[in-house]
Amino acid sequence: MSNTPSAADAGPPAEDTGLAADLGWSIRMVSTAFRRVATSSVEDLPGGPRGYLVLVALASGEPPSQLALGRQVHLDRTVMTYLLDDLEARGLITRRPDPRDRRARQVLITDEGRTLLDQARARISRAESRLLADLDEPDARQLRRLLARVARTAQREALVAEGGC
Numbered sequence: 225m226s227n228t229p230s231a232a233d234a235g236p237p238a239e240d241t242g243l244a245a246d247l248g249w250s251i252r253m254v255s256t257a258f259r260r261v262a263t264s265s266v267e268d269l270p271g272g273p274r275g276y277l278v279l280v281a282l283a284s285g286e287p288p289s290q291l292a293l294g295r296q297v298h299l300d301r302t303v304m305t306y307l308l309d310d311l312e313a314r315g316l317i318t319r320r321p322d323p324r325d326r327r328a329r330q331v332l333i334t335d336e337g338r339t340l341l342d343q344a345r346a347r348i349s350r351a352e353s354r355l356l357a358d359l360d361e362p363d364a365r366q367l368r369r370l371l372a373r374v375a376r377t378a379q380r381e382a383l384v385a386e387g388g389c
Contacts, residue, residue: 254355261351266344270310274299276348278307279341282317282333289328290319298382316340 243249262273269275277297281288288296294304308331311317316337322328333341356364 257355258352261355262348265347265351269340269344270314270316271307274303274307275311275316276341276344278304278311278331279316279333279337279344282331283338283341287330287332289322289325290331291328293331295383298379311337 259273262276266272266276269279271278274297278293278299281293281296290304290308291301294301297304299307308317308319312319314336315334318332318334319329320332322330356367359367
């Protein structure tokens, strides 16, 4: 047996101790770049990126209440109301009384909303491809899966911080 440390025992390489190894820096750089390309990809939607997230949430399942939708996309009630007003004025969503609770309003995406969402998704996909150009397809899928897991944790933490759980 040798007393010489192996590469695994030696710790991170020198280049892993700078900014490139800092999670906060990495998230900030990716977030800034994504915000730039995403914003231009959805500028035709009311509310831009916020409107896009609302349409994505609505297209993926049972019509939620306004309150549940606001929690899902992490938007304040007042902001959500104004955003939904703008989306509804453009014919992209509609609201109706919730059959389970007449005091609540369900939010539904319209056919026009789905069409605009599909167009925005295509533009976002092209922008994401540019941002992920240094990754092969398996790495890009893995990054998406890992980020989704971290996002769910962050969402739970936000709910706890707000006293929601």
